[in-house]
Amino acid sequence: MAYVAVRGGAEAIEASLEHLQYERVKRGAHISVHTLQSTMRGFLDQVMSESSLYSERLASLAMKQSEGNAEEAVFLLRAHRSTLPRMYYSTVTNAREMFVLRRISASFKDIPGGQILGASHDYLHRLLDFDLLEETVADVELKKAAFEQINKPEESNLALEQLPKVMDYLRDEGLIRKFSLNNQEPKDVTKQALTFPTNRSQRLQTLTRGQTGTITSLGYAGLRGYGASHPNVGEVRVGWQPIYVALEDDDMDPYYIGAIKLTEVESFIPVDVDDDGQQVLEFDVGYGACFGQNETKAIAMSIVDHALEVGGDSPIHDEEFVLLHVDMIESTGFISHLKMPHYVTFQAKLEQMRSIKKEGNQ
Amino acid sequence: MKRAERTKLLIEVGREEALQMANEVCSHYEVIEIQAPREGLVMIKMRESAQQSLFYIGETLVTETKVKVGEAFGLGLVREYEPELSKALAIIDAAYNGQLPIVAKWESLLTKLSQRLDLKQQEIKCSIERTKVQFDTMSI
Numbered sequence: 218m219a220y221v222a223v224r225g226g227a228e229a230i231e232a233s234l235e236h237l238q239y240e241r242v243k244r245g246a247h248i249s250v251h252t253l254q255s256t257m258r259g260f261l262d263q264v265m266s267e268s269s270l271y272s273e274r275l276a277s278l279a280m281k282q283s284e285g286n287a288e289e290a291v292f293l294l295r296a297h298r299s300t301l302p303r304m305y306y307s308t309v310t311n312a313r314e315m316f317v318l319r320r321i322s323a324s325f326k327d328i329p330g331g332q333i334l335g336a337s338h339d340y341l342h343r344l345l346d347f348d349l350l351e352e353t354v355a356d357v358e359l360k361k362a363a364f365e366q367i368n369k370p371e372e373s374n375l376a377l378e379q380l381p382k383v384m385d386y387l388r389d390e391g392l393i394r395k396f397s398l399n400n401q402e403p404k405d406v407t408k409q410a411l412t413f414p415t416n417r418s419q420r421l422q423t424l425t426r427g428q429t430g431t432i433t434s435l436g437y438a439g440l441r442g443y444g445a446s447h448p449n450v451g452e453v454r455v456g457w458q459p460i461y462v463a464l465e466d467d468d469m470d471p472y473y474i475g476a477i478k479l480t481e482v483e484s485f486i487p488v489d490v491d492d493d494g495q496q497v498l499e500f501d502v503g504y505g506a507c508f509g510q511n512e513t514k515a516i517a518m519s520i521v522d523h524a525l526e527v528g529g530d531s532p533i534h535d536e537e538f539v540l541l542h543v544d545m546i547e548s549t550g551f552i553s554h555l556k557m558p559h560y561v562t563f564q565a566k567l568e569q570m571r572s573i574k575k576e577g578n579q
Numbered sequence: 580m581k582r583a584e585r586t587k588l589l590i591e592v593g594r595e596e597a598l599q600m601a602n603e604v605c606s607h608y609e610v611i612e613i614q615a616p617r618e619g620l621v622m623i624k625m626r627e628s629a630q631q632s633l634f635y636i637g638e639t640l641v642t643e644t645k646v647k648v649g650e651a652f653g654l655g656l657v658r659e660y661e662p663e664l665s666k667a668l669a670i671i672d673a674a675y676n677g678q679l680p681i682v683a684k685w686e687s688l689l690t691k692l693s694q695r696l697d698l699k700q701q702e703i704k705c706s707i708e709r710t711k712v713q714f715d716t717m718s719i
Contacts, residue, residue: 316703334712369706398626401633403624417634479636
């Protein structure tokens with residue numbers, strides 16, 4: 218069968234785009250980017266994490282333009298990101314310096330600094346609040362003022378900017394292996410395509426920018442028996458992470474550029490370790506961290522991180538399976554391409570099937 | 580005061596003061612804009628706590644400005660799209676790099692900003708304190 222080049226559809230595509238624009242405005246309602254930025258924290262955190270670009274303003278704009286479609290918003294942000302120059306690298310950012318707003322441990326009841334619940338959906342009944350249907354700007358102002366007038370302690374000794382890590386105590390007891398600082402420069406998956414086997418920096422970068430649902434599902438699969446571990450969450454911390462930039466590597470007085478919201482998780486996984494011929498039990502640590510307050514994603518990431526570290530037979534231990542499928546743009550892009558015209562390939566298959574069927578009938 | 584602390588105070592609690600400080604410099608010295616405010620990215624290098632290695636967690640949008648005041652260069656770098664603040668930070672940076680006499684009178688202002696930041700953080704702590712769990716032993 219010969220290929221025949223065809224063209225057409227330009228006018229139809231233009232009209233389709235006009236219809237798309239109309240869908241966003243046809244009800245005559247308007248929402249400002251400022252309003253989205255002020256009220257859609259959860260969506261923005263997810264989209265910033267998956268696009269690997271931290272900017273509430275751009276994420277809000279992407280949300281507005283995409284009509285709240287997360288897949289499209291991430292695509293817009295990744296595309297915009299590719300137009301911007303990368304000016305600097307930050308100094309080494311360590312979540313020990315985070316100004317913590319929430320920090321819990323599922324492993325220990327009493328932890329230095331205490332269990333700090335902060336703001337979380339975890340303790341909600343998940344009942345729809347129908348009062349919000351009629352909420353006005355004045356209502357919002359009233360609720361804001363009411364919260365700010367709640368009696369608070371006059372002083373606080375919470376050292377939120379230097380809370381110790383829960384795992385430090387297990388490390389001090391020798392129950393978690395100690396690692397010395399590894400300052401090897403990370404590889405950057407945005408600069409160099411993945412090749413296998415990967416190193417730890419490539420795995421963590423790919424997981425942290427992975428699609429939230431995919432990472433969560435893989436973590437869940439790991440828990441259900443498709444992985445070798447059932448962790449205890451040692452610590453989940455969420456807070457404001459200060460970011461610094463130094464112009465020279467040895468510059469001891471860097472520029473502070475602002476703080477970003479971050480979630481970090483350490484999970485404890487019991488493992489048998491050979492200690493001079495004796496099998497002893499200790500804990501491995503699975504690590505998860507991502508932009509914004511995305512606790513489920515970070516916990517799931519810690520499970521998948523550990524699964525990839527230790528290896529195994531099931532899919533979540535297979536780095537090619539995991540790392541090549543978690544990215545939002547790669548997966549949705551490839552699935553979406555199936556909508557594109559495949560007239561020639563389908564015609565070829567059709568001809569083949571007709572021919573086989575015809576031969577069978579003879 | 581070190582640059583890290585100074586830039587933190589100006590960005591977190593001293594936006595208006597930064598604009599005023601920059602205006603003061605502009606009214607006494609010639610400020611040459613080497614690089615007008617422009618958007619770009621900073622890649623964030625992160626230390627993971629499980630094995631103490633490094634990885635890239637993602638990029639943040641920043642606004643960068645470069646200026647020259649006298650013989651001194653200044654850089655203004657701030658997260659998000661903040662052209663005015665970025666330029667002000669660059670001018671202030673140049674003033675400190677050039678050790679201009681004007682910086683001496685800013686020390687008391689920066690001390691006030693430091694107190695403002697402490698107060699802001701203390702208010703957050705007092706509010707967050709209410710969400711700290713107080714465990715009681717249940718009687719059986």
